[in-house]
Amino acid sequence: MAFWRRNTLVERERHVKANARDYNDKFSYTDNHIKTSKYNILTFLPLNLFEQLQRVANAYFIVLLILQLIPAISSLSWFTTIVPLLLVLLITAVKDATDDYFRHKNDKQVNNRQSQVLIRGSLQNEKWMNVRVGDIIKLENNQFVAADILLLCSSEPNGLCYIETAELDGETNLKVRQALTVTSDLGDVSKLVDFDGEVVCEPPNNKLDKFIGTLCWRDSKYPLDNDRMLLRGCVLRNTECCFGMVIFAGLQTKLMQNCGITKFKRTSIDKLMNTLVLWIFAFLICMGVILAIGNTIWESRIGRRFQVFLPWTEFQSSAVFSGFLTFWSYIINLNTVVPISLYVSVEVLRLGHSYFINWDKRMYHGPTNTAAVARTTTLNEELGQVQFIFSDKTGTLTQNIMVFSKCSINGQTYGDIYDEFDQKMENTEGTACVDFSFNPLCDRRFKFYDSSLVDAVKLEDPAMQEFFRLLALCHTVMPEEKTEGHLVYQAQSPDEAALVTAARNFGFVFRARTPETITLCEMGQAVAYQLLAILDFNNVRKRMSVIVRNPQGQIKLYSKGADTVIFDRLDPSSEDLMYTTSEHLSEFGGEGLRTLALAYKDLDEKEFEVWMEKLQFAGTVIENREDRLAVLYEEIEQGLKGATAIEDKLQEGVPETITCLNLADIKIWVLTGDKLETAMNIGYSCNMLRDDMNEVFVMSGHTLLEVQQQLRSAKEHILGLSRVGSAGDVEKSDMFADSVFEETIIAEYALVINGHSLAHALEPQLEHVLLDLACLCKTVICCRVTPMQKAQVVELVKRHKRAVTLAIGDGANDVSMIKTAHIGVGISGQEGMQAALASDYSFAQFRYLRRLLLVHGRWSYFRMCHFLCYFFYKNFAFTLVHFWYGFFCGFSAQTVYDQWFITLFNIVYTSLPVLAMGLFDQDVNDHISLRHPSLYRPGQQNLLFNKRQFFLCTLQGVCTSFLLFFIPYGAFSVMVREDGSHFSDQQAFSVTIATSLVIVVSVQIGLDTHYWTAVNHFFIWGSLTLYFVILFALQSNGMFGIFPSHFPFVGTARNCLSEKSVWLVILLTTVVCVVPGLVVSFLRIDLFPTPTDKVRHQLQSRKRQRPQEQNLRQSRRTSSRRSAYAFSHQQGYGELITSGKNMRTSRVSTARSAQRTQHSSNWIENVLKRKNEVSCISDESTEAPEKSDRT
């Protein structure tokens, strides 16, 4: 996708004028049309041919073809090359055409999306591709943003609008954008028509969180930043409509710029294959030279005297020149040693393997109706060699759909299901859900399986009621009730939505809120609470509280937060309850649930008033306002009573998958944009971090030196413990902490590093230390990392470890890492499709990764390796016969075989059996593959196909060709036909060798096949049959009658194959060629069995007994550590609510104090500022002014 090719002039600054197409046309900015396809109908043939011929292999065969047309050296007819070449080109062209067809279809679909554009004073529906820079477009709720636009105004108050940026950065929480005050009242078409502001801004770039520009309108200038921009790929949420002006379109949008140039990924086998093909070229040239020298000697000693019968041609002046010509003739003759159909066969295999991935119903996710898709068809065997997995957390390891699954109320747990014998039952699809029909306002999608909780709620137990009341009151969720009883909650974080939804279903329905009131519907009755204060969440407090006055006039404080934080503040009277609850929380935590403690407190009026006054005073103070507020919040939250616990789910099967992949020696690194706390939590719940680990290193230095210090000391710690006597020698341990040493580390360590430190650690002088340390640790978790850093980490490992890396993620923030890694996997189905589209493989659930790697990857690698070994063997066995024959035919480049045999051998006689093996072979089936993750290791160690294996299989090929030639030679030098007519003619010899060859390679493929399906049988027997059919057909009278000079072998097969002696020769050749290989593989299996052999052996011996299903599910961790309060939402939303700014109906009370309104008018700045803190972490330069701003 080289989209700058047209604009050779580099854009320095962008000038865009609203509603002025003529003006903007001057700059010829890219339009909104997106093109990812390569060809159209007319250009397909020339372009595709051109591309294909650029490949070395194809070019080689073209050169060969040209050589063959020179009569002096042509030792083979032109058709021996052109037929396979055409076939290869054709197959590739068909594949390319299909690929491009799908790209066309996708482009078309995106380009034809509808969008409302203001043209000539009225809104008109336009296709996306016709939107141009400077246009003003209207967006409606839940629509995708068509281009990067500047928000001008929206239907919401204050020019606010909400967007979801899941496609861009993977975050699902809503973000706020605000239009400039000057433009926010343009919310009307008639006003917009006259808008003629000009935007001067930066040229297109790929920085998602940065935008610098100025709007010039009515002779004044207004600065623009990222908070005024809606980027392509975002979805407008919670906003009826908004208007914006297109600044960047099409391929220049930040989204598309972030897609980067798709690098063509090559597998390591590909690279090896290319090297090997070069080696083969070299080998070919060597053989050519040897034979050419042989020819020179022969011609000067014998050939010269044989001129009576065969004079030299006029240009063949000397023996040396003859040798030179012979060299080229032999290059032609022996060309089949470079397998022409290798590349296309490999492509076909990979395509087949990709289809098997697409067809795997065990990687199909029913609930989201998503099947696994192999988007790239060229990387399959690399899946069998993965050593490092880089995983995103949110949406990848976790579902990012929070589900209220268990709770502990007043010392009693709910949520487990028991059968009639009081045994805990696994939650299966068949388990009956609790019936919530008593509650007309319930959310039908909510599922809960323990009916005892509902019964308890119905009993009106006060603790129970308080529990759900708290959930219904203490949050910052905004309700939306479009029609009566149809509630939609807009939450900043999925956790909150889940909790409020749970309360709603259990009869405490959160229905409406104003800045001062919260209306619940408690068991069918409407109850209004007066909202007195929201004590907002922040990272330090790790909790949030609300103070409400209930209809009875009591003031209550409800609080929820991290268990440790809440437990610290509990009233001593509830200590017993705290212990039981604490136990329950451990239990929940152990199951990987995210936990949260709830508490409440009664306040008396006086106490509250005093506090409130202090709060208001604190609110007016500008200096240290936040600190003071925090102190005050702290004050009132002392002495809470009661506690309870909750939820969040990992994706199904994540811990099992991770354990299993770990057993397969795959290192998993988690790279997440989340907070340290959250990330470590997930680490614990998915078994990556464990309490029994020797040490968990947390790197959180802010300067280079600090980070260096931390890394060094951690490393010394590890090395010092494991290597007695050499501790303290930092330099030395730096030098020798190589991979060999890694193996000897028995103790388990984990490394947790945050974004700040990572930025330093990735500096060139520290990256080696980081990498060494990371490789010494069992688990690596990087949190708070930017998308760019994710890619850098992957790049680091890729560069220095020579290992195959796989990145898996679901959001647009993972795209860079997905593209950097050798293999990118996208989780599809949940959020945006950015990651999935950029990935090489996509599926719906993290746990499918296990199957993708251990089954499909392993098989692909296994098949590809065996395929390649056999392929090289076959070609060497086939071709080198010519070499041996050279010594008997005066090095004259006479071929042994019939030309037709040479043409058809690779593409007809032997292609299908090896393809069938490459497609269907399995050493062990998928269950066993999954049950024995250790079987994955040969792939990582590159054992099945490497230079040594290549050497061995070519050696086998050379030996086979030697036997193939010399056994018939021995027999033929004295052979006579039964009827006495003499028989040692070249054609009979040729047919005998050809037949032996076909039989030998067929037997060999039979021995190499581990899994004989009907298809294999069909192809192997079919190929043999086909060989004989074609042999007799090509040597039939009819063919000869039509083209006498092209079918000179007429009748040879009939005369030759009717001889018993010929069959004796073939039998002998076959036995002698096959037995050595058989002996070697038997000895290898018997004496040095590989893990696969062992597993196969066990299976064979246990065939009668049904194998026991080995449970990979590791026992749950019994950890005292619990997930902390892991809110993913931002601080500041409490203010937003109490300010009432985001309330659609302006029922804002006038009773609020002046200070309150004044203080709350700053809310959006606060929200934005805090957000900037997060997004600018990596951007050191902007951090300094930021700080000064705040103070």
Place this chain on the structure above:
Amino acid sequence: MGKVKGKPGPLARRPDNSAFKQQRLPAWSPMLTANTVLPFFYFMALICMLLGVWLLLTVQRTQEVKMDYTKAGECSRCFEKLKNESNAGQSCICTVVLHIEKPLKGDVFFYYGLKNFHQNLRRYMDSRDDGQMVGRKTNLKNPSSYCMPFDRDQNGLPIAPCGAVANSMFNDSFTLYYNKLGSPVKVPLLRRGISWYTDKNVKYRNPKMDNLTLAQVFEGTAKPLFWQKPVYELDPFDQTNNGFINDDLIVWMREAAFPNFKKLYGVLHRGDDPFTKGLPAGTYTIEISYNFPVQHFQGRKELVLTTLTWFGGQNHFLPIAYLVTSSLILLVAIVLTVVWWKFGKTGMNMEE
């Protein structure tokens, strides 16, 4: 990729649950275990052994008599004569004497052999025109360029049959006499039917006669440079054995795979006494019309008389190869058994 089928419903994209797509095709997965491999080796050894012994016994019954006549006896005179290039084309007749100690029983085949004659050189093998030899009139007058430089004579007349192969046709002829009690009896040789049926009837045809004589058909063509007679006069006794379908020509045109080869000259006609049971023991005189020059390339010429078995002529290679193979396999099988017995039998290597 990712073809979405038109299936409606919530599980629309669910892949089919077919054995093929789920890679669960019923299959046979053999494994190389001692139970299968070792018996197989012993079995193979046995089979090869039996075949080898049988072949050896069969071959023992055949007899072969060889004689190198390149410079033997009188023929050295002819050899010397041909050394002088100017004498090429002049015929030279010599006789050699052959002693057969044991009678050759059954059908006796008479071969001529050449050593160090490369019929398998690429340019030599290509230097022929199958189109001409199958009787195509256009090719008769316009030989293929592959025949160069033997496509036309110095007068520009097309040569039939063209090319180096035909040009270098072996042109010695032999007459065999059995010296029965001092009076030589001519040994009757069948000189026809010595080529493959397909060659004689498909691959080589004379041009269409259209009531013309063979000589007329070949009018306008020249004989190959080294030939003494034109192609339509190769067999002076049998008109139907002339032209491209001459048996000797066909035998010669089937190029040998290796520089040392022999080609069938004739078969003993066992019609009359004393040859009804084969060739009796005794002394034979062979009258050779010595024409074919071999001295340029240090070649040798020889005569071979042999009887045949069910798998062809006297061929010691196959039985010996089978016996060697069998003993090797047996040896390997024993070694494997020992190895297996010592190390692999308990399956201890198979423990994980």
